[in-house]
Amino acid sequence: MSTVADFRPTPASAPPAQRLLKIGQLAARSGLTARNLRFYADAGVFGDLPRSPKGYRLFPPQAIQWVRILKASQAAGFTLDEIQELLRALRQDSAPCAHVRDALGGKLRVLEGRLAEIQLLVEILRITLGTPDGQSSDLGCNLMETLLNEAERLPALTELRA
Template sequence: MQAILESRPTAATPRMLKIGQLAARSGLTARNLRFYADAGVFGELPRSAKGYRLFPQEAVQWVRVLKASQAAGFSLDEVQELLRALRQDSAPCAHVREALGGKLSALEAKLSEIQLLVEILRITLGTPDGQSSALGCNLMETLLAEAQRLPARA
């Protein structure tokens, strides 16, 4: 009887979730969770005596962070770093703020580039058709001229 009581979770030993339980609570498939666990996104996870991955109760929140971060454009490596900060930093907000600020700057730069591309295509499409250019198409001449406004790419 004593051995049975020792294997049950107590207030001192929080109940761990098996992958199927986390899948049911998080909305991700067990296969996706295995992928993320193998990639190290959730950090080092303990295993049961039978070798099953065990997730803490907080893993449900980790999955919510994972989904929201990926939807916001974060890479898997960036998500892993955010989750690491949330699990280990004593003051994770500074790290999260820095990561969010960096992502915002990158997206704003990309948005500016996209807006410029839209403008270039509108100008190009506003060019009348004709074959007076050396390329045989006025539109292509306009595109080449407008493309000079784009930042140089490596």
Template sequence: MRIGELAAASGLTAKTIRFYEQAGLLPEPPRTPGGYRDYPPQSRVRLAFVREAQSAGLTLAEIRSILALRDSGEAPCAHVADLIQQRLAGIERRLAELRATRTALRTLAERAATTDPSSCTDVDICSIIATRQTSDNEGLSASG
């Protein structure tokens, strides 16, 4: 199957298929006498797997490692399970960070709603986001 046919069958562009080939996700296919790529039918299955794995949040490097295991004759499912657990743990950490950021932003939004813009001093830069260092610096300039 030529690259255009594979692109139509997989829902990917020919450019993406070439990229996946260069990235080691799709084996280089044999060429026709005219020099065209001639992909075997299983290329569709492999491309569908790459798309699904990407939509699950796996990186191309992780997907390449899964495919390498499969290509070497090993069942990659234990490796996939480990990658999924690692990805979930990373998402949980990121969610905790985002919740903390949301809390901080809500505090700043409340402060912004009650702050008079004319109360900003040169030292504060912006009193909505005044830092503890600003307070420390005021003490230094008063004593110095």
């Protein structure tokens, strides 16, 4: 399997599917701006890209798929570094599915953890808002007293007490 570094400019007579794309061409086909593509290329997301004799970045035709993967991965909550790893695996691994499966599973665990935290926060706020108004606490507001008591259940506060 060839890597990005193996791509070299092809003659103009080559079939269109074999030609490397300039950044403007990739922008037109992918929906990202040339500026965004430069940012991602400079960050190394697309790996090492060849350059034309005039110094223009050249993208293989697969870069259109890379941009689709980039957009989908960002929407799924992946960081730029994580996306770079995913794309590297797809470009270079002989069996990238294991790497992709691990990355997706790790992201799922992170998101499930966040979801549990958010569900706990929602529950705490509902309980707090169910508290009748009043000034029977030292804080001058029963709602704040309830919030402080309920917040003891939050992992972040539990970690601070440890």
